[in-house]
Amino acid sequence: MKIRIGHGYDVHAFAPxxxxxxxxxxxxxxxxxxxxxxxxxxxxxxxxxxxxxCDAMLGALSLGDIGHHFPDTDPRYRNIDSRELLKxxxxxxxxxxxxxxxxxxxxxxxRPKMADYIVAMRENIASDTGxxxxxxxxxxxxxxxxxxxxxxxxxxxxxxxxxxxxxMSD
Numbered sequence: 001m002k003i004r005i006g007h008g009y010d011v012h013a014f015a016p017x018x019x020x021x022x023x024x025x026x027x028x029x030x031x032x033x034x035x036x037x038x039x040x041x042x043x044x045x046x047x048x049x050x051x052x053x054c055d056a057m058l059g060a061l062s063l064g065d066i067g068h069h070f071p072d073t074d075p076r077y078r079n080i081d082s083r084e085l086l087k088x089x090x091x092x093x094x095x096x097x098x099x100x101x102x103x104x105x106x107x108x109x110x111r112p113k114m115a116d117y118i119v120a121m122r123e124n125i126a127s128d129t130g131x132x133x134x135x136x137x138x139x140x141x142x143x144x145x146x147x148x149x150x151x152x153x154x155x156x157x158x159x160x161x162x163x164x165x166x167x168m169s170d
Contacts, residue, residue: 002165006060010051013154030121043072047082052159114140
């Protein structure tokens with residue numbers, strides 16, 4: 001059996017309150033715009049969930065990380081929708097005859113609460129990776145007020161993936 005396992009991690013800090021937009025602002029996680037009074041500092045849309053997933057998939061095939069393939073020094077990726085980056089990673093996998101079998105991801109944030117958005121995140125990621133929604137796990141947790149996440153200075157995400165060589169069936 002030709003399978004590969006990958007792990008990814010990403011974090012983005014919240015913008016200082018003076019830089020945040022008090023009303024009408026959002027953060028993007030899993031391709032879903034979530035209303036929140038803070039914004040994330042990022043070159044792209046700051047989707048830490050998708051960034052962690054991309055790193056897990058790239059890492060599983062020893063292809064480096066998201067910054068190697070989509071550097072923040074390249075103006076083409078300024079404010080880009082991270083779902084486009086994910087689709088690019090899926091293409092890199094396909095070129096090597098691998099595909100995503102399943103992913104398990106954890107969002108670590110004190111706020112905003114994620115429960116109302118998780119189904120849409122799973123649907124977006126499943127659509128962009130070509131797998132069933134049942135093969136995409138997204139959950140959220142807090143750090144009980146501990147560390148930079150607990151002090152609401154940012155959001156972190158972890159992702160684990162299983163890749164299978166094309167042609168393999170369940």
